Amino acid sequence: xxxxxIAPVVLPLIIGMVLIIFHxxxxxxxxxxxxxxLATSAVSVLLINQIHQQGIQTLQLGGWEAPYGISFVGDxxxxxxxxxxxxxxxxxxxxxxxxxxxxxxKLYFYPLFLFLVTGVNGSFLTGDLFNxxxxxxxxxxxxxxxxxxxxEKRQLRESLKYIFTNIISSAFFLMGVAYLYSITGTLNxxxxxxxxxxxxxxxxxxxxxxxxxxxxxxxxGLLLFFWLPGSYxxxxxxxxxxxxxxxxxxxxxxxxxMFTLIFYHEPQITHWFIGILAALTMILGGLGAIGFWDLKxxxxxxxVISVGFIVAGLVSLTSAGITGxxxxxxHDMIIKALIFLIGGTVIHLTGTSDLKxxxxxxxxxxxxxxxxxxxxxxxxxxxxxxxxxxxxFITRGTFEGGYFWLGAIGLVASLxxxxxxxxxxxxxxxxxxxxxxxEELGTTKGLILPIVxxxxxSLALGIGAExxxxxxxxxxxxxxxxxxxIQAVFx
Amino acid sequence: xxxxxxxxxxxxxVAVVIIxxxxxxxxxxxxxxxxxxxxxxxxxxxxxxxxxxxxxIDKVRENIRMDFKKLAAIGVLIAIGxxxxxxxxxxxxxxxxxxxxxxxxxGKTELASALIFDTGVALAVIGTAVNIILSISEDR
Numbered sequence: 001x002x003x004x005x006i007a008p009v010v011l012p013l014i015i016g017m018v019l020i021i022f023h024x025x026x027x028x029x030x031x032x033x034x035x036x037x038l039a040t041s042a043v044s045v046l047l048i049n050q051i052h053q054q055g056i057q058t059l060q061l062g063g064w065e066a067p068y069g070i071s072f073v074g075d076x077x078x079x080x081x082x083x084x085x086x087x088x089x090x091x092x093x094x095x096x097x098x099x100x101x102x103x104x105x106k107l108y109f110y111p112l113f114l115f116l117v118t119g120v121n122g123s124f125l126t127g128d129l130f131n132x133x134x135x136x137x138x139x140x141x142x143x144x145x146x147x148x149x150x151x152e153k154r155q156l157r158e159s160l161k162y163i164f165t166n167i168i169s170s171a172f173f174l175m176g177v178a179y180l181y182s183i184t185g186t187l188n189x190x191x192x193x194x195x196x197x198x199x200x201x202x203x204x205x206x207x208x209x210x211x212x213x214x215x216x217x218x219x220x221g222l223l224l225f226f227w228l229p230g231s232y233x234x235x236x237x238x239x240x241x242x243x244x245x246x247x248x249x250x251x252x253x254x255x256x257x258m259f260t261l262i263f264y265h266e267p268q269i270t271h272w273f274i275g276i277l278a279a280l281t282m283i284l285g286g287l288g289a290i291g292f293w294d295l296k297x298x299x300x301x302x303x304v305i306s307v308g309f310i311v312a313g314l315v316s317l318t319s320a321g322i323t324g325x326x327x328x329x330x331h332d333m334i335i336k337a338l339i340f341l342i343g344g345t346v347i348h349l350t351g352t353s354d355l356k357x358x359x360x361x362x363x364x365x366x367x368x369x370x371x372x373x374x375x376x377x378x379x380x381x382x383x384x385x386x387x388x389x390x391x392x393f394i395t396r397g398t399f400e401g402g403y404f405w406l407g408a409i410g411l412v413a414s415l416x417x418x419x420x421x422x423x424x425x426x427x428x429x430x431x432x433x434x435x436x437x438x439e440e441l442g443t444t445k446g447l448i449l450p451i452v453x454x455x456x457x458s459l460a461l462g463i464g465a466e467x468x469x470x471x472x473x474x475x476x477x478x479x480x481x482x483x484x485x486i487q488a489v490f491x
Numbered sequence: 492x493x494x495x496x497x498x499x500x501x502x503x504x505v506a507v508v509i510i511x512x513x514x515x516x517x518x519x520x521x522x523x524x525x526x527x528x529x530x531x532x533x534x535x536x537x538x539x540x541x542x543x544x545x546x547x548i549d550k551v552r553e554n555i556r557m558d559f560k561k562l563a564a565i566g567v568l569i570a571i572g573x574x575x576x577x578x579x580x581x582x583x584x585x586x587x588x589x590x591x592x593x594x595x596x597x598g599k600t601e602l603a604s605a606l607i608f609d610t611g612v613a614l615a616v617i618g619t620a621v622n623i624i625l626s627i628s629e630d631r
Contacts, residue, residue: 004576006584014571020564062585 002050002057005072008082008121012036017115029110036114037093040121041086042143047079056478056488058127064118066127066489067191073489074126076354076475077326080255080468081124084333088245089117090487091450093442095341098446099348101370104149104236116142116242125249126491129180129187132254133173137317139165143247146239147231152280155234162231169218176211182209190489193262193482201265209263209270213277215256220251222311223277225304230289232303233353237344240243240296244303245337252310256325259314266454268316275315279409281308292335295353295428298420299343302379305413306332312395312406321397322476328390330463335375338454342372343485346449347429353443355424360433365444369429371455378458380414386462496545503545510538518613522601528609532616539617540624548628561626563618570611573604 007152015036019029047395051057059072074082093113100109117141126132146164147159182197183205196205214224221228232243255274263270286306292298310332313325343353345368350358362369378385380390392412398407461468478484514534521527535585577586590601 001583003578003581003584006578010571014568017564017567017571023563060583063583063589436616475593 004008005059005074008040011039012114013117020344022296026105033110035038037090044082046409051079052152058084058488067186067188070131071127071489075478078124086332088337091454092238094450105421112142112145120246127189147235158230158234161227165227173215179208187195190486201363211382212258215253216254221307223281229300232300241337241340244340245333261482273317275406278308278311282409284414289420293355313397316397316401318397318400319476322395322479324390324393325473326472330477331386331390338375340356341451345447345490348442349440359431362429363433381420384462386458389465494601499545507538513592528612536617536620538622557616559622566611566614570608573608
């Protein structure tokens with residue numbers, strides 16, 4: 001029993017509720033929500049330490065033993081993602097301080113932001129399938145409101161698509177839960193894993209596995225990403241950044257959890273199929289990233305590419321592949337928030353997202369330009385930046401697992417990323433300076449701090465990769481040995 | 492044209508009392524039998540919405556001076572609060588305690604911390620449900 005596990009869920013929830021009561025006091029909202037997120041980061045650091053020393057931590061809510069009650073399970077994978085989530089959330093929150101209008105800030109922005117984080121944290125920690133559904137709904141409902149913040153026409157149009165897509169996938173999720181419950185009679189993830197291992201993963205269970213794959217692929221943007229470029233490019237920057245950094249990653253997390261803990265018996269069917277999805281995602285995302293001349297579109301398609309790439313590590317089911325995925329997942333959360341914030345700042349300065357109309361920003365904003373350059377290199381995987389290790393391990397994993405085509409496509413996708421990011425860098429930051437100081441629509445005052453923070457974290461991740469290696473290896477080991485998870489829940 | 496809703500208003504006056512009594516029964520019954528904070532709160536919300544429907548938003552607002560958004564938030568806070576109390580005592584989150592007491596009129600009665608939790612749930616449900624109806628009606 002470890003009550004610390006509930007803190008990442010309860011802290012933002014309590015503060016969010018308190019902020020609903022005081023929703024007109026902006027200063028109080030800012031201070032309290034920052035405190036809540038910082039406290040969550042501190043808790044996740046503590047959790048990482050505890051898990052590193054004592055193995056997987058569990059909490060049976062209300063003292064009802066598994067499989068009857070709801071278990072909260074913190075393994076290293078969840079804890080690392082929790083920490084990354086908190087860092088990203090803090091930076092996006094600071095960015096929102098200056099960019100969100102005062103009126104919008106009073107319209108429950110901070111409580112919704114905190115509920116979003118609550119939902120994401122809860123999804124990472126819960127050890128119960130239905131509870132996972134509830135936390136998914138929690139952050140989805142918050143995101144429904146956040147995506148329409150500002151109430152522009154195209155926001156409403158895209159949010160309608162977003163809501164429909166997610167409602168349909170949630171319905172499928174619920175159906176999958178019902179099927180799984182009627183087959184096994186349990187919803188506790190550890191118990192599910194045990195029961196399915198006992199009776200074997202037959203055709204019916206594999207079909208249910210595919211149902212879950214559809215659900216989470218829709219949420220993660222794995223091939224089914226038709227809704228993603230539209231809906232991630234309409235909300236205000238701070239919100240778009242946290243969406244890009246967190247929401248697809250929760251889907252990826254769920255795919256990892258389900259297909260390493262429960263449906264891992266028939267990898268030649270399920271994992272092979274996920275591999276095809278990943279390959280298609282990378283190719284299509286790459287085409288989108290090089291084809292568009294719109295800054296936001298390019299960035300959102302880069303989100304899509306990385307989804308395919310991270311999942312490729314899972315497909316291999318080798319320790320190198322999974323290690324790489326975890327490295328790359330953490331890197332990607334940080335870096336996607338970073339480039340979305342930089343992209344949003346560029347739009348804030350120039351008032352347009354059309355690359356052909358932006359030029360020469362680096363003369364007036366050298367810091368911004370070089371940080372973007374660093375982020376771009378890191379996404380491509382240039383050593384010693386943070387994307388490098390992930391790429392190496394994922395590629396090695398896919399080759400070891402015999403998925404040569406997948407590894408090759410992953411490498412080609414890196415070239416797509418390189419091309420699209422360099423196109424962005426050369427067009428937006430190089431060239432003739434088009435806007436003089438007076439013509440710029442805004443200043444970077446107050447916007448640079450979160451960008452610098454994220455850049456520093458990303459650099460630290462790359463250069464200090466050795467330091468977190470022991471944690472990542474432990475996370476990969478736990479994912480590849482479901483028995484560790486099961487033992488922790490039932491002891 | 493002014494609507495004539497004498498019948499609706501007279502029925503509501505009686506019906507609201509019945510609905511509120513029944514929802515209190517549902518709420519208290521929920522500890523061991525079907526019922527509980529969620530359904531009790533929902534039927535209370537039904538009574539309040541009925542009041543809004545028959546007497547109009549302004550009139551009810553004069554008499555029930557309450558921000559239902561805040562009510563919902565307070566409800567959730569109460570519910571989490573009971574969960575957190577168990578953390579203070581070193582038990583898992585949400586652990587409930589109960590004991591039997593000899594009360595003057597009721598005799599031997601079971602008092603459970605789940606009741607406080609349920610009160611929180613009920614307030615949250617009332618706040619949310621009424622708030623949804625009010626938001627729809629305030630459509631501009």
